[in-house]
Amino acid sequence: MEGEPLSVLCTPALVVDLDKVKRNAQRMIERCQKLGVQLRPHMKTHKTLECADIMTGGSRRCIVVSTLAEASFYADHGFDDILYAYSLPFDKVERCAALSERLDLFQVLLDHPDSLEQLRKRPLKDGRQWHVWLKLDCGNGRAGVLHSEPEALQMAEAIAKTEGVELTGVYAHCGNTYNCRGEEQIQAVAQETTSLTLQFMEKLKTAGITCKSSIGSTPSCSHPVKDMTQLSEVHPGNYVFYDVQQSMIGSCSLEDVAVRVLTRVIGHCPHRNQLLIDCGWCGLSLDGAGKLPTGYAVIEGHPNLKLLSMTQEHGRVEPISGPLDYSKYPLGSLLTLIPYHSCATAAMHPVYHVHSEGRLLGKWTPTRGW
Amino acid sequence: MEGEPLSVLCTPALVVDLDKVKRNAQRMIERCQKLGVQLRPHMKTHKTLECADIMTGGSRRCIVVSTLAEASFYADHGFDDILYAYSLPFDKVERCAALSERLDLFQVLLDHPDSLEQLRKRPLKDGRQWHVWLKLDCGNGRAGVLHSEPEALQMAEAIAKTEGVELTGVYAHCGNTYNCRGEEQIQAVAQETTSLTLQFMEKLKTAGITCKSSIGSTPSCSHPVKDMTQLSEVHPGNYVFYDVQQSMIGSCSLEDVAVRVLTRVIGHCPHRNQLLIDCGWCGLSLDGAGKLPTGYAVIEGHPNLKLLSMTQEHGRVEPISGPLDYSKYPLGSLLTLIPYHSCATAAMHPVYHVHSEGRLLGKWTPTRGW
Numbered sequence: 001m002e003g004e005p006l007s008v009l010c011t012p013a014l015v016v017d018l019d020k021v022k023r024n025a026q027r028m029i030e031r032c033q034k035l036g037v038q039l040r041p042h043m044k045t046h047k048t049l050e051c052a053d054i055m056t057g058g059s060r061r062c063i064v065v066s067t068l069a070e071a072s073f074y075a076d077h078g079f080d081d082i083l084y085a086y087s088l089p090f091d092k093v094e095r096c097a098a099l100s101e102r103l104d105l106f107q108v109l110l111d112h113p114d115s116l117e118q119l120r121k122r123p124l125k126d127g128r129q130w131h132v133w134l135k136l137d138c139g140n141g142r143a144g145v146l147h148s149e150p151e152a153l154q155m156a157e158a159i160a161k162t163e164g165v166e167l168t169g170v171y172a173h174c175g176n177t178y179n180c181r182g183e184e185q186i187q188a189v190a191q192e193t194t195s196l197t198l199q200f201m202e203k204l205k206t207a208g209i210t211c212k213s214s215i216g217s218t219p220s221c222s223h224p225v226k227d228m229t230q231l232s233e234v235h236p237g238n239y240v241f242y243d244v245q246q247s248m249i250g251s252c253s254l255e256d257v258a259v260r261v262l263t264r265v266i267g268h269c270p271h272r273n274q275l276l277i278d279c280g281w282c283g284l285s286l287d288g289a290g291k292l293p294t295g296y297a298v299i300e301g302h303p304n305l306k307l308l309s310m311t312q313e314h315g316r317v318e319p320i321s322g323p324l325d326y327s328k329y330p331l332g333s334l335l336t337l338i339p340y341h342s343c344a345t346a347a348m349h350p351v352y353h354v355h356s357e358g359r360l361l362g363k364w365t366p367t368r369g370w
Numbered sequence: 371m372e373g374e375p376l377s378v379l380c381t382p383a384l385v386v387d388l389d390k391v392k393r394n395a396q397r398m399i400e401r402c403q404k405l406g407v408q409l410r411p412h413m414k415t416h417k418t419l420e421c422a423d424i425m426t427g428g429s430r431r432c433i434v435v436s437t438l439a440e441a442s443f444y445a446d447h448g449f450d451d452i453l454y455a456y457s458l459p460f461d462k463v464e465r466c467a468a469l470s471e472r473l474d475l476f477q478v479l480l481d482h483p484d485s486l487e488q489l490r491k492r493p494l495k496d497g498r499q500w501h502v503w504l505k506l507d508c509g510n511g512r513a514g515v516l517h518s519e520p521e522a523l524q525m526a527e528a529i530a531k532t533e534g535v536e537l538t539g540v541y542a543h544c545g546n547t548y549n550c551r552g553e554e555q556i557q558a559v560a561q562e563t564t565s566l567t568l569q570f571m572e573k574l575k576t577a578g579i580t581c582k583s584s585i586g587s588t589p590s591c592s593h594p595v596k597d598m599t600q601l602s603e604v605h606p607g608n609y610v611f612y613d614v615q616q617s618m619i620g621s622c623s624l625e626d627v628a629v630r631v632l633t634r635v636i637g638h639c640p641h642r643n644q645l646l647i648d649c650g651w652c653g654l655s656l657d658g659a660g661k662l663p664t665g666y667a668v669i670e671g672h673p674n675l676k677l678l679s680m681t682q683e684h685g686r687v688e689p690i691s692g693p694l695d696y697s698k699y700p701l702g703s704l705l706t707l708i709p710y711h712s713c714a715t716a717a718m719h720p721v722y723h724v725h726s727e728g729r730l731l732g733k734w735t736p737t738r739g740w
Contacts, residue, residue, distance in 0.1 A: 009461075010438075010459075010461045010462055010465075010740060011459070011461060011740070012740060013740075044682060044683075066682060066683050067683065068380075086636075086648075086683065087636045087637050087646065088636075089380075089381070089634060089636055089648055089702075090634065090701060090702030091379075091380045091381060091634060091702070092380055095380075111637065112637070112638065112701055114700070114701045114702075115701065118702075141639075141642065142646070142681065142684055142686070143636070143637050143646055143684065146641055149641070175681070264459060264460065264461060266456075266457045266458075266459055266513070267457050267481065267482070267513050268482065269511075271516055271519070272511065276457065276512070276513055278456075278459055278740075281655075281657070281714065282717055283740075285651075285655075285656065286655065286656040286657060286659070286714075287651070287656060289656070289659060311512065311545070312414060312436060312713055312714075312717075313414075313436050313437065313456065314512055314513065316512070330484070331460060331482055331484045331485065332459075332460030332461070332484075332488075343682055344651065344656075344682075347652055347682075347718070348717070349739075350738045350739045351739065368720045369719075369720045369721065370380060370381070370382060370383075370648075370653075
């Protein structure tokens with residue numbers, strides 16, 4: 001279908017605007033170069049080789065992943081310097097060891113003494129070291145040792161002094177930027193996460209320990225603060241696609257969003273003043289419920305339409321006000337959904353259709369599972 | 371891993387209890403035999419060959435699917451008498467025609483004159499007929515012509531008299547049973563859908579038209595009413611797995627639910643009185659938000675635990691009351707989630723692990739896409 005217009009696709013279909021992807025990726029590369037900080041892009045949003053190539057500028061080095069399936073997938077395709085930024089799962093220690101023994105630089109993350117004990121019990125072959133990042137919670141409230149607790153420094157020291165294990169870095173995810181609205185709020189959280197991380201790095205230095213530091217989230221890395229120049233790395237991910245959520249936070253404009261779900265009208269329901277479309281939660285995900293005046297997505301070019309509800313393969317669309325003019329939406333006509341959360345929407349699709357200015361270029365196939 | 375306990379699985383993992391699946395399937399087969407009505411099981415919940423074999427008693431005949439990808443998948447593996455019960459998508463007419471020309475009995479569904487026009491414009495080869503079901507809305511409020519509108523009878527007549535097209539049946543989905551609580555309410559909706567469908571069949575008969583009739587939904591077919599004996603077919607699907615939602619509706623008991631998501635504790639957060647588990651929305655889906663006192667799922671054997679929130683690969687678990695006793699939940703320990711909605715949860719997994727009494731038997735691989 002190369003060269004064909006998007007309208008040849010069977011729907012629902014996830015389409016990726018390659019020009020926007022490249023522009024978003026290039027902007028982040030330049031932003032990090034300007035900051036003088038290493039960009040370690042996160043793969044979790046797209047999980048494809050092609051997009052990873054774009055995000056790494058073709059180097060296939062220095063990435064972060066959220067699942068071990070992603071780590072193995074990228075390792076199998078020549079990627080290296082991979083950080084598996086997920087609190088070490090005990091059922092996957094052996095698979096992590098195999099990757100550590102095979103790659104130049106496979107890195108794991110932990111936030112609990114029991115995890116360190118797991119590594120100690122599984123020394124790597126050929127005198128190799130486990131490369132370990134300490135996960136620090138700087139206010140995000142998900143994984144990590146809370147920065148203010150004495151256990152944080154104790155954990156870092158324990159990692160650093162354990163035989164066969166190297167403290168490679170300190171890693172903080174500022175997912176709390178997702179509660180922000182606008183650049184000012186984003187930068188306040190970015191500043192706080194950076195300051196707390198740098199204060200922790202100072203404590204480490206005092207204890208005679210040096211290692212890398214990394215913070216990340218798409219909002220903070222889209223609007224970095226000056227102090228981030230003192231970090232070693234940043235690790236945003238969603239920025240390559242962006243989405244409606246990121247535009248509401250203020251990370252990007254709606255024009256920067258590189259993904260869409262194409263859907264077609266499959267039903268007219270005049271007795272309910274509704275349309276049916278062929279995109280349900282199997283094509284969009286349920287993420288974004290109650291977050292938008294237009295329902296579960298933005299329907300491009302139709303600001304008066306709302307994606308009210310979804311079942312597995314159906315979406316109910318109604319006007320925000322007034323009666324629907326059905327002649328504008330004949331059965332079979334295309335509508336374009338801008339996803340609320342591109343990570344969640346991409347996760348629902350076994351293949352992405354890539355285009356430039358509406359002409360198809362090919363397909364990207366993501367990896368799945370754990 | 372055959373014969374191994376479930377604990378050898380890497381998590382998150384969707385596990386299917388084969389004994390429960392067989393029991394649920396057998397009960398529905400027997401229920402339909404007793405009613406004297408043809409069972410046409412829906413494949414949308416699991417989308418696997420193995421489960422389709424169980425649901426059809428090995429016949430590989432008489433199934434209903436929600437996507438054309440499912441139709442093709444089953445056709446490629448020797449299934450026939452397939453009903454693609456989805457308002458005819460105009461972008462897929464040619465693929466539907468190919469299946470109609472290849473299978474003994476491939477059936478499509480429509481609810482609009484423009485769809486009939488699509489079929490008329492694409493006559494099938496070798497004198498074959500399009501086999502068409504008319505979708506009737508008997509109060510569910512999704513797809514279909516509303517039973518009370520004159521257009522319903524007009525559509526049926528138009529289908530019946532169109533050259534190259536045969537009116538095979540009338541199809542109603544009583545998804546409105548999902549709002550029920552308890553057998554009495556379920557049966558009231560089942561009765562209403564059945565009555566309205568049978569009244570419509572009478573109108574058809576008066577107009578000189580005979581064809582099949584089918585209603586379905588897991589709640590209504592789990593508690594059928596006597597009048598359903600007058601239908602030709604029923605088409606439930608979720609009953610093979612069931613889920614927490616079905617147990618709340620009253621379709622089944624929680625013991626009948628055949629699927630679980632296994633997850634492990636990956637973090638302790640005493641400062642928030644929370645645990646982290648390695649199952650986020652990528653492993654469970656976001657379906658069920660706000661529907662359960664225990665959050666997004668039921669945590670088996672731990673009635674005081676609540677799956678409070680999820681991000682892509684993390685779940686936050688907290689007690690419903692009191693402080694967490696972390697010694698009960700060491701890092702690496704297994705928890706078992708009973709999904710709110712098995713269709714949504716199964717859709718997140720590239721593979722299902724099948725077991726009998728906790729011993730692994732093998733894997734089932736679902737088809738995906740459209």
